[in-house]
Amino acid sequence: EAQVTQNPRYLITVTGKKLTVTCSQNMNHEYMSWYRQDPGLGLRQIYYSMNVEVTDKGDVPEGYKVSRKEKRNFPLILESPSPNQTSLYFCASVKQGTGTGELFFGEGSRLTVL
Amino acid sequence: RKEVEQDPGPFNVPEGATVAFNCTYSNSASQSFFWYRQDCRKEPKLLMSVYSSGNEDGRFTAQLNRASQYISLLIRDSKLSDSATYLCVVRANAGKSTFGDGTTLTVKP
Numbered sequence: 001e002a003q004v005t006q007n008p009r010y011l012i013t014v015t016g017k018k019l020t021v022t023c024s025q026n027m028n029h030e031y032m033s034w035y036r037q038d039p040g041l042g043l044r045q046i047y048y049s050m051n052v053e054v055t056d057k058g059d060v061p062e063g064y065k066v067s068r069k070e071k072r073n074f075p076l077i078l079e080s081p082s083p084n085q086t087s088l089y090f091c092a093s094v095k096q097g098t099g100t101g102e103l104f105f106g107e108g109s110r111l112t113v114l
Numbered sequence: 115r116k117e118v119e120q121d122p123g124p125f126n127v128p129e130g131a132t133v134a135f136n137c138t139y140s141n142s143a144s145q146s147f148f149w150y151r152q153d154c155r156k157e158p159k160l161l162m163s164v165y166s167s168g169n170e171d172g173r174f175t176a177q178l179n180r181a182s183q184y185i186s187l188l189i190r191d192s193k194l195s196d197s198a199t200y201l202c203v204v205r206a207n208a209g210k211s212t213f214g215d216g217t218t219l220t221v222k223p
Contacts, residue, residue: 033211042215043158043201056209090157102148103203103211105157 002027006091006106013081014114021076021109023091031094032074033058033103034066036087043090049074081113117141118204120214127221131192135217137202138184146205147178149187151198152216158201162187192221 004025013019025032033048035058045058049068063085065077074093078085088110092103120137127133139147147164162169164176164185175188185204189196202214 031209033209035213037155040215043213045211048209050209058210059212088155102160102163103150103158105159107157108155 004106006109010110012112016080019078023074025093029093033092034076035090083113086113117212118214120217124218132190135187139204141206144204144206147185148203150201153198194221197221
């Protein structure tokens with residue numbers, strides 16, 4: 001089954017404790033992206049990747065890192081999480097290499113930083 | 115001003131009603147346009163791509179007006195199952211997608 005898989009789905013952590021949210025897609029998509037969704041602010045793009053070893057900042061990259069060592073994986077790293085990073089996070093991938101096609105989303109990861 | 119703006123609603127309509135959502139965007143270089151549906155904070159799912167010529171899928175019709183920089187979604191004969199949040203998505207280049215905040219629709223019996 002074609003899908004985007006995120007882990008963990010739910011996480012409660014404390015300020016400053018490094019964490020990684022993994023994202024994997026099995027559709028051989030070149031483009032992948034991370035979003036966060038907050039009430040009243042909608043979905044905002046954190047980082048995206050056009051291909052392996054190619055990443056770029058979205059609208060809200062502060063406090064996050066990403067890597068794209070393999071085509072299928074695009075982990076989101078919070079080196080020192082803070083309470084304002086409490087949010088619902090979505091990973092997505094796109095079928096077309098140009099990134100103009102349909103976004104396929106993972107089921108989301110709900111993160112709480114205390 | 116936000117790059118992509120939607121009326122947040124909520125829209126509360128009876129079953130069978132026709133409802134229309136609009137979305138405006140500010141970047142005239144925008145290239146791709148989509149409507150997504152999101153249920154109860156689950157992942158968004160593509161409802162329709164929006165083409166310049168307009169497109170229809172069953173009870174759903176999407177239109178794009180590049181001159182006025184807005185896109186629309188029309189839902190005819192609303193069903194209870196149409197209750198959801200509808201997100202407008204605009205892509206200006208290959209990498210960056212901008213989402214509207216969403217319009218909430220509740221269809222009541």
